[in-house]
Amino acid sequence: MPELTNGKFETWCRKLKDLSLDDFGKAFVSLEAAIEVSVQKGVKLFPPSYAEFRGYSKGQAHDAIAAQQARQSDTRPLMITRQPTEAEREFGLEQSTALKGLFG
Numbered sequence: 001m002p003e004l005t006n007g008k009f010e011t012w013c014r015k016l017k018d019l020s021l022d023d024f025g026k027a028f029v030s031l032e033a034a035i036e037v038s039v040q041k042g043v044k045l046f047p048p049s050y051a052e053f054r055g056y057s058k059g060q061a062h063d064a065i066a067a068q069q070a071r072q073s074d075t076r077p078l079m080i081t082r083q084p085t086e087a088e089r090e091f092g093l094e095q096s097t098a099l100k101g102l103f104g
Contacts, residue, residue, distance in 0.1 A: 027057035
């Protein structure tokens, strides 16, 4: 009769039990990016060990908005499609003048 589990699976469960869902998300995002780079270089990276997976989960913080913008800009350039109104333009000039005053 086949076993429902094995030693490697149990080790992974034991070693990763303290990771949060956010940690798993970071790990999968980081691992996916690393695999994409390794495929381009012709290097086999997958599957990681449990320790490598933990390392991927502790990578840099993931900014969801910046990541989405980066994905969008990979497929099409980000473009401003409308011209600002005169009031928006004047407000922008006032704000930039105020910022310039902070530096000199």
